[in-house]
Structures are given as C-alpha cells and as structure tokens.
Amino acid sequence: MATVKQVEPRPAARGGAAGTNLPREARRAHRRRRLGSTGRHAALAFATLVFVVPFYYVILASVKNSNQIFSYPPKLLPFPVYLGNFKELLGQTQFLRWMLNTLIVAGSVAAIKVLIDSMAGYALAKLQITGKRIIFILMLILLMVPLSALIVPLWSLIRMLGLLDTYWALILPALANPLGVFLMRQFILGLPSDLMNAARLDGMSEFSIYWRIVLPLIKPGLVVLAVIIFTDQYVSFIWPLIATTSNNMELLTVGVANLHARGGVNFGLWSASAVMSLVPIAIVFFALQRQFMSRSLTGALKQ
Amino acid sequence: MFFFFVLFLLVPVVGTFWWSTRSGGLLGATTSVGLKNYTTFPQQVDALTAVKNTLDFALLSVPLTLVLGVLLALLMVKVGRGGGVYRFLIYFPTLVPGIVAGLIWLFLTNPDFGLFNNILHAVGAKPVVWLGSNSALRTLAAVDVWRNAGYWAIFFVAALIGLPQELYQAAALDGAGPLARFWHLTLPMLRRILLFALVVSTIFGLQVFDTALIMTAGGPGYATTTIVYRVWQYVFAYPDEIGLAAAMSSLLVAAILVLTLVQLRALRSRRGLD
Numbered sequence: 001m002a003t004v005k006q007v008e009p010r011p012a013a014r015g016g017a018a019g020t021n022l023p024r025e026a027r028r029a030h031r032r033r034r035l036g037s038t039g040r041h042a043a044l045a046f047a048t049l050v051f052v053v054p055f056y057y058v059i060l061a062s063v064k065n066s067n068q069i070f071s072y073p074p075k076l077l078p079f080p081v082y083l084g085n086f087k088e089l090l091g092q093t094q095f096l097r098w099m100l101n102t103l104i105v106a107g108s109v110a111a112i113k114v115l116i117d118s119m120a121g122y123a124l125a126k127l128q129i130t131g132k133r134i135i136f137i138l139m140l141i142l143l144m145v146p147l148s149a150l151i152v153p154l155w156s157l158i159r160m161l162g163l164l165d166t167y168w169a170l171i172l173p174a175l176a177n178p179l180g181v182f183l184m185r186q187f188i189l190g191l192p193s194d195l196m197n198a199a200r201l202d203g204m205s206e207f208s209i210y211w212r213i214v215l216p217l218i219k220p221g222l223v224v225l226a227v228i229i230f231t232d233q234y235v236s237f238i239w240p241l242i243a244t245t246s247n248n249m250e251l252l253t254v255g256v257a258n259l260h261a262r263g264g265v266n267f268g269l270w271s272a273s274a275v276m277s278l279v280p281i282a283i284v285f286f287a288l289q290r291q292f293m294s295r296s297l298t299g300a301l302k303q
Numbered sequence: 304m305f306f307f308f309v310l311f312l313l314v315p316v317v318g319t320f321w322w323s324t325r326s327g328g329l330l331g332a333t334t335s336v337g338l339k340n341y342t343t344f345p346q347q348v349d350a351l352t353a354v355k356n357t358l359d360f361a362l363l364s365v366p367l368t369l370v371l372g373v374l375l376a377l378l379m380v381k382v383g384r385g386g387g388v389y390r391f392l393i394y395f396p397t398l399v400p401g402i403v404a405g406l407i408w409l410f411l412t413n414p415d416f417g418l419f420n421n422i423l424h425a426v427g428a429k430p431v432v433w434l435g436s437n438s439a440l441r442t443l444a445a446v447d448v449w450r451n452a453g454y455w456a457i458f459f460v461a462a463l464i465g466l467p468q469e470l471y472q473a474a475a476l477d478g479a480g481p482l483a484r485f486w487h488l489t490l491p492m493l494r495r496i497l498l499f500a501l502v503v504s505t506i507f508g509l510q511v512f513d514t515a516l517i518m519t520a521g522g523p524g525y526a527t528t529t530i531v532y533r534v535w536q537y538v539f540a541y542p543d544e545i546g547l548a549a550a551m552s553s554l555l556v557a558a559i560l561v562l563t564l565v566q567l568r569a570l571r572s573r574r575g576l577d
Contacts, residue, residue: 152318157314
C-alpha cells in the first residue's frame with residue numbers, strides 16, 4: 001500500500017474523510033494513468049502510421065509493373081517483386097550521376113562550411129575586431145533570406161564569374177548562409193576565455209588556438225552543423241535547377257524533376273526514382289539520429 | 304566566411320532591389336525604369352494571383368503544421384518506451400526533398416489508382432479530384448504539413464521538457480485538469496517558442512515552389528502558381544520581365560526581413576524582462 005501512496009499522493013492532500021477511501025481512489029487513478037498511457041501509445045502509433053503510409057505506398061508502386069500499378073483493388077503486399085523500374089532508372093537514366101553530384105556538392109558544402117563557420121564563430125565570440133557588432137547585426141537580419149528570393153542577381157553574378165553549370169555554381173552561394181556562424185558562436189561563447197588567454201600567454205598564434213583548442217572542444221557542435229548543412233543541400237532545388245544546364249551536372253532533385261517533366265508518363269520509373277532518392281539520406285539519418293533531431297533544436301539554441 | 308556572406312548574400316539582396324528598378328531581359332541590355340515595376344504591379348493580374356496563392360497557402364499550411372506539431376509533441380513527451388521509433392518515423396518526412404515529396408503525393412492523389420481514392424472507393428464514397436483548380440492548393444498545403452509537422456514536433460518536445468515540473472504538480476494539487484493545465488500553463492509558457500515557430504514556418508511557407516512545380520506545374524490554370532514559381536517563370540520563360548521578377552523577389556525579401564525583425568524584437572523584449 002505504501003507504494004500505491006507514493007504513486008498517487010493527491011487524495012491524501014485533500015485530507016478529511018478522503019483518508020478512508022484512499023486505496024480505492026489511488027488504485028483508480030493509477031489505472032486511469034495506465035489507460036492514458038495506452039491511449040497515448042495508440043494515438044502516436046496511428047499518427048506515425050499516417051506519416052509512414054505515403055512511403056509504403058510509393059515503395060509498393062515501385063515494385064509493380066505498369067499494369068499492376070493501375071489495377072484495382074491494389075495489391076497491398078510487395079510480392080512478387082518486379083525490379084524493372086529500378087533497372088530502367090539505374091540503367092537508362094543518369095540517376096547515379098545525379099546522386100553522385102548531390103553527394104559531392106552537399107559533402108563539400110558541409111565540409112567547407114563547418115570550417116569557415118567555426119572560424120567566423122570563434123572570431124565573433126572571442127576576438128576583438130572592429131566592426132564586429134555591425135557584421136553580427138547584418139548577419140542576424142539576413143539570416144532568413146533564402147536563395148530562392150535572390151535568383152535574379154545571383155544568376156547574373158554567377159554568370160559574370162563564368163561559373164554557370166559547374167560544381168562551383170552550386171557550392172559557393174550555399175556558403176553564404178549565416179546560420180552556422182551563430183551556432184558556432186553560441187558554442188564557443190560557452191568555452192572559458194581563460195583557456196585561450198593562457199594559450200596566448202604561452203605564445204600560441206590565434207590560428208593554432210582555434211585549431212588545437214577550440215575545434216576539439218566543439219566537436220559535437222561541428223557534427224550537428226554538418227548534418228544541418230548536408231540536409232539543407234540534399235533537399236535544395238531551385239538554385240540547382242537554374243544554375244545547371246547540362247544533364248550530367250544536375251543534382252538529384254533536379255534530375256528527378258526533369259525525369260518527371262520530360263520523359264512522358266511513367267509511374268513505375270517515377271516511383272523508383274522517389275524511393276532511390278531517399279536511400280542515402282535515410283542511411284545517414286539512421287546513423288546520426290541524435291544529431292538530426294538537434295536540427296530542430298537549433299532554433300531554440302539561437303535564442 | 305564574411306567574404307562569402309557579403310558576396311553571395313548581402314550583394315544579391317541589394318542586387319534584387321537594384322534589378323527591380325530595371326526592365327529588359329536576363330541576357331540583353333537593361334534600362335532603368337525607376338519604380339515603374341512597383342507602380343504597375345497592381346495591374347499585373349498574374350503577379351497578384353501568385354501573391355494571393357502564396358498567402359492562401361501559408362495561411363493554410365502554417366497553422367495546421369504548428370497545431371499538429373504541438374499535438375504530436377504533447378503525445379511524444381509523455382511516451383517513454385518506444386518513443387524513439389515514433390520520433391524517427393515522424394521526423395523522417397522532414398528530410399524528404401520537396402520534389403520527392405511531391406512525387407510521392409502524386410501516387411496518393413492520383414484520381415485512378417491513388418491511395419486516397421482507393422480508400423474512398425473501399426468505403427463506398429465518390430472519388431475526389433485532389434489536384435483540381437479548387438483543391439490543388441489545399442493538397443499542396445497538406446504535403447507541406449506532412450513534411451514539416453515532425454520537425455516542429457521535435458522542436459516542441461525539447462521546449463516541453465524544459466518547462467518547470469513543479470508548476471504542473473502545484474496545478475494538479477489545485478485540481479486543474481489536463482486541459483486547464485495545457486491552456487493556462489503550457490501555452491503561456493511556450494508563447495515565445497510558438498512565436499518563433501510561427502515566424503520561421505511562415506518564412507518557409509512563403510517560399511513554396513518545389514511541390515507546386517512537380518505536382519501541378521502551377522496549375523490547373525494558375526491555381527497553384529506561387530511567388531517563387533512566378534519569379535522563376537518571369538526570369539526564364541519571358542524575354543523581358545526581369546525587372547518584374549526582381550520586384551516580386553524584393554517583395555518576398557521585404558516580407559522575410561519584416562518577419563525577421565518582428566522575431567528579433569520579440570527576443571529583445573524578453574531579454575529586457577529577464
């Protein structure tokens with residue numbers, strides 16, 4: 001009975017006559033809570049199902065031939081597996097090349113950005129530079145301005161530089177986003193300044209302080225930042241769409257969109273391309289779940 | 304970093320406003336026309352339609368996304384065992400590129416073999432045209448909710464965990480039910496978090512393009528032609544509407560800047576209170 005009391009102390013607090021029917025009421029409250037927990041599980045499971053069903057339906061379509069896709073009632077199990085769509089996708093389109101392009105671009109942007117953002121974050125957090133405040137405020141104001149609102153001047157700029165239809169056209173504009181600088185600044189602000197002052201007294205250069213002291217300390221932050229940037233690049237569409245013109249420079253999203261726009265109606269091929277497009281990001285997500293979830297929390301961190 | 308920031312963000316933002324005062328094509332010579340692109344804007348029916356569609360879209364998708372996000376977060380935060388699986392699966396749609404999300408939803412909304420109409424058929428209801436001129440924008444909003452609700456759910460879970468538990472215990476002692484606790488404790492304490500989510504998701508909502516391109520190509524008619532979609536058309540499909548494209552872009556930039564400033568002000572006032 002003591003344990004029951006621990007679980008539900010509320011009736012005791014009411015005092016008076018409630019003391020006599022405490023066990024029964026406590027047990028009822030306990031049961032209610034158990035029911036509530038089951039209810040929550042059921043509700044969440046249902047919501048999850050709704051979120052997952054679209055994936056299942058498209059996977060189902062990708063392993064059907066064109067007759068089976070259109071037949072009613074639809075088969076709800078993916079057997080027998082028909083691989084023709086995937087063969088066509090991998091054999092007769094540039095799909096693998098697009099995927100490679102996306103991995104190259106997203107990987108380079110993430111790597112370069114982690115480096116320069118942490119450097120800039122260190123400078124903003126711990127160094128005395130003239131104009132630091134104005135840079136900070138400018139970055140804060142332009143934090144949310146997306147590439148999709150800047151396509152006219154950006155396109156002219158990249159064309160002027162002679163970079164259209166190159167990897168550089170895809171990589172360079174993506175480096176401008178200031179979000180990473182804020183994240184890194186936040187992380188580095190949390191490090192004790194004494195550490196760096198001591199190193200400075202020992203005659204370490206600013207760069208080696210950054211490289212040997214700051215970077216190792218903010219490693220978890222670097223991984224989160226890399227994940228954020230990689231994902232943003234992986235899903236990016238409008239800039240890659242207008243910055244590339246040749247088929248073998250296209251990114252995954254652009255290639256898939258063109259497959260849909262140009263090739264004529266081919267639901268089997270489309271479903272296979274949708275499924276295959278998600279394989280790389282699903283693998284990375286599975287490996288780095290925690291870091292991906294922190295993507296959502298960067299907003300909270302910013303405050 | 305500062306170099307890239309100036310060259311590829313600051314310069315283009317200024318450039319957008321500069322281009323918006325010019326007329327001509329992307330490749331040809333352009334001439335300055337002052338503010339003509341803005342003064343003639345109200346007469347451009349196709350441009351106005353795009354603005355209206357974008358606002359309608361945001362008004363539909365943003366509140367639904369956030370409400371669903373809060374509901375999912377309230378469920379998730381109480382579930383201990385197995386919670387990771389739910390979080391993983393609900394979060395995954397946020398990693399799906401818009402183009403792929405649009406493709407997937409083409410399979411759900413297809414009038415002949417789509418999942419939705421198959422379900423309707425199974426329960427004996429009439430099939431629905433999901434991408435018709437009245438329904439297409441709503442369907443696009445639904446795709447957006449599906450893609451983004453998980454993101455905000457995880458965001459809100461973190462916020463909910465941070466709330467002081469003593470207040471809830473005290474409220475429970477005073478006999479406040481779950482609904483009352485949510486209404487009088489959770490919501491007020493999450494006010495700033497909610498404002499942040501509202502601003503950010505509105506900014507994202509205003510940029511809708513990918514799904515409109517792949518699912519409806521802006522149609523039927525102009526039913527799903529959004530701002531970014533229109534700008535893209537002005538730039539690459541019209542020979543001499545570059546100024547109008549830039550004027551529309553600058554409206555978008557201005558809207559985003561205003562929203563950002565609202566956000567910053569709200570944050571500052573909080574700091575003032577602390």
